[in-house]
Amino acid sequence: xxxxxxxxxxxxxxxxxxxxxxxxxFARKSLAKMVESFGGQVIGEAGDGCxxxxxxxxxxxxxxxMDITMPQMxxxxxxxxxxxxxxxxxxxxxxxxxxxDNILAALQKGARHFVQKPVKPDALYEIIRYVLNxxxxxxxxxxxxxxxx
Amino acid sequence: MxxxxxxxxxxxxxxxxxxxxxxxxxxxxxxMEEEGYRRKGxxxxxxxKGQIEGRVVLDMEPQAAAQVASSLSGEVVNAGEPLVPExxxxxxxxxxxxxxxQLNDRGFQFKVFPPQILTEEQCAAAGKDSEATILCFETPxxxxxxxxxxxxxxxxxxxxxxxxxx
Numbered sequence: 001x002x003x004x005x006x007x008x009x010x011x012x013x014x015x016x017x018x019x020x021x022x023x024x025x026f027a028r029k030s031l032a033k034m035v036e037s038f039g040g041q042v043i044g045e046a047g048d049g050c051x052x053x054x055x056x057x058x059x060x061x062x063x064x065x066m067d068i069t070m071p072q073m074x075x076x077x078x079x080x081x082x083x084x085x086x087x088x089x090x091x092x093x094x095x096x097x098x099x100x101d102n103i104l105a106a107l108q109k110g111a112r113h114f115v116q117k118p119v120k121p122d123a124l125y126e127i128i129r130y131v132l133n134x135x136x137x138x139x140x141x142x143x144x145x146x147x148x149x
Numbered sequence: 150m151x152x153x154x155x156x157x158x159x160x161x162x163x164x165x166x167x168x169x170x171x172x173x174x175x176x177x178x179x180x181m182e183e184e185g186y187r188r189k190g191x192x193x194x195x196x197x198k199g200q201i202e203g204r205v206v207l208d209m210e211p212q213a214a215a216q217v218a219s220s221l222s223g224e225v226v227n228a229g230e231p232l233v234p235e236x237x238x239x240x241x242x243x244x245x246x247x248x249x250x251q252l253n254d255r256g257f258q259f260k261v262f263p264p265q266i267l268t269e270e271q272c273a274a275a276g277k278d279s280e281a282t283i284l285c286f287e288t289p290x291x292x293x294x295x296x297x298x299x300x301x302x303x304x305x306x307x308x309x310x311x312x313x314x315x
Contacts, residue, residue, distance in 0.1 A: 001223040024242065024264075026221070026222070026235035026238070027239050027242075030221045030222055030223075030239075033223050069242070069246075069262070070263060071263055095246065096244075096245070096247055096250075097246040097250055098246070098247070098250045099249070099253035099254060100253070100254070101258070116246075116247070117246065117247075118165060118168055118169060118221075118243050
């Protein structure tokens, strides 16, 4: 897989930490590989919205990648609940169902962005950079979390 | 079944396979069935409900599924590995999600349910007011079948029925 310039946190030069939420084990594995190619660290996974809420509270990730269609509790409701408790949460919706109503609902509940499956690594990388905004910086591949200045 | 409802599924499968297999897929067979569906390889089903209701089955030869699994996971995956059925589910999710997005953009509203692996040889029969359309796509790594069974919801059907005058 293509390696990207590592994204790190500006405040402490540490790796960006991700929570991946998807009911498909395979999708989680695929996204995990992708974020590792961005120099990121997967600190938690969840297969449904309920688990996502508890995992968010436990891990406090920098970025959440959240599926929409899941059993028990769907992604949009999970976004609403996470944002209610943690207004600064950065959540990116990752779903194959990309119709307007879904995107709008997710954004209204507090999601920062939306990416449709199949996910293109370049597109996801740019979205994460955008969502991190001033809190994230890039460093060359293999820099091991050190920020180039 | 109306072709304009099926076309988004064809386009979506074609696009997703092309991206994940790095090879073209082409339709080699199209059949209509009113009997139950007998799966040919690893199959996953996605149900949707709303103004259009039905289900779509994505059925892949294990070798084709393994190729997609390898492409998505970035490592070599063999056809017998547990990851392969998971891949079929995720691929069904992508294909059907992309297709229903197009249908939604045309004004149809419905809810999509998570994909389920079909473990029975004999799949559920098509809905009472619909028949199943089965498309066979040929890929360099084996065939992929798409079984589409859907119908307009009664209210939506009435809204779209032609008005008979006189």
